Amino acid sequence: MSGRAFLFGDNIDTDVMAPGYLMKLPPEQLARHCLEAVDPDFAATVRPGDFVVGGLSFGIGSSREQAAVSLKLLGVRAVIARSFARIFWRNAINLGLPCIALDDTGAVAAGDRLDLDLASGRLTNLSQKHVHVFTPLPGHLTAMIEDGGLMPHLKRRLGKTA
């Protein structure tokens, strides 16, 4: 299943993904404001399966998990960026939202159709007929994403599988 690329620049911070003054809102409502300061149409036009493509230090800033929660609720398949801020990266993976670091995100154009194969470490740009290869995540993180995130993973480990 492929999705479209939505392009963003360097240093996309947590506050533009989950604005502080709206943090009391329920997650679904907060998500409608995700990234609106840099792309007012993003939340209304992104569809489940689409990709967010950024530059350096994607997710820099606060520890607020709502930044990753908002992307997840909007159905974003994965975030592709040149580099990630550590807390955002952990938060996203904990929620089962893959974050893939690629050096050449600049080659992706807005609207390109992308297809992700997490296990083999391949991101295919169907529009440009190009395959980006990346190092798959360490085993324990892949296992966590496969379980649906940290909480389902922990639930299994604690022997309380639902």
Place this chain on the structure above:
Amino acid sequence: MVRGATLVEKIIARAAGRDRVTPGEIVTVAVDFAFAHDSSGPRRWAPMLKDLGVGLWDSDRVAIVSDHYVPAVDADSAAILKLTRQFAAEHGVRNFFDMVGICHLVLPEHGLIRPGAVIAGGDSHTPMAGAFGAYAAGYGATDMAAIVATGRTWVSVPETIRVDWSGRFAQGVAAKDVMLFLCRVLGMDNAFKAVEYGGETVRAIGMAERMVLCNMAAELGCETGVVAPDTVTFDYLRRAGAPVEDEAGARAIASDPDAVYGAVHAFRAGDLEPQIAAPHSPADSAPVSEHIGARIDQAYIGACVGAKIEDLRMAARVLKGRRVSAGTRLLIAPASSRTTTEASGDGTLQTLMEAGATLLPSGCGACAGMGAGLLAEDETCISSTNRNFRGRMGAKSSRVYLGSPYSVAAAAVAGCIADPREMLAEDAA
């Protein structure tokens, strides 16, 4: 030959039950102390703990600090604070601090930040605790829920960047200027790295200024910032009523002389000018001279990084005998209740109020875009806080400059960005 270890590597190795660890390897560590605030903590943890069917792994090793939605401004924030209180009571959390200041300052004030500890905090400025020689990193709510449920987490061992400072700061220059300078020089793309500060300048400054260096490790994108514990650290903890028993043991966690760093930088404190970060990034900083005259609607002294008693005293040195400019407002949100008490005891508060400042409650306030002091569309603020992302302090088109408490106070007096050194020099003349 076996190489030496950095401070951060030593702490992680100890907590992982290992002799040594290497940057890049992933290990599981036992957490010594975990904390979160009203925004990231109980309201997010409660449903997850319930779902897991467990409580806190050790209620004496978990602290909760209500500092974001304080005091409540509407029914929603009041409900969050109520839930937080109930959670603390139900789970027997003795270290619960309700509306007495910002977690990163309140915890050290109570002697809860210990050299050599692994500290997990539900807030990105958790590295501030690294000023005490702890390995302190920030985590999101799901990570924190797992940590308070199990007392463990995984760590990708960070490589350490060493930053040494020599000499003394000029008058009107402070640790905040160091960090705005470093955000420009080192950039903000340092994820999965630690920054360690050393050199004679760092040894000579107090805990408050060391906390600034470590707090803004977050703006560098670093996992944590650390300063090796020394007499200054031990004196602070003794005054906090929680002396370090084994000082020699605490000193031994300092990086070995032959430790391997990812990079080593050396700077001269005497060369540093006051720094101002332009909207909308801490890394977009420059010497104050490049921004002189930029109009300011609001000057804000607040946040964990910029409203400790030492910060209020810096502002008071500039404001003594001066008035806030007409058309500009100066808001001050002391970082803790204790800060306000100290400021009222030593005359600092009187100086600030006589200059025309407005005193706000202690808490994260406008810095987190939650409390009093938010900005309208197209307004410009200069702030002693740590971040100036677009829209963080209010309306989307508002603009925030960052500076030291000296620079914020000078701008409040001038109504525009000004060089605090000139005002301090006038006073000295």
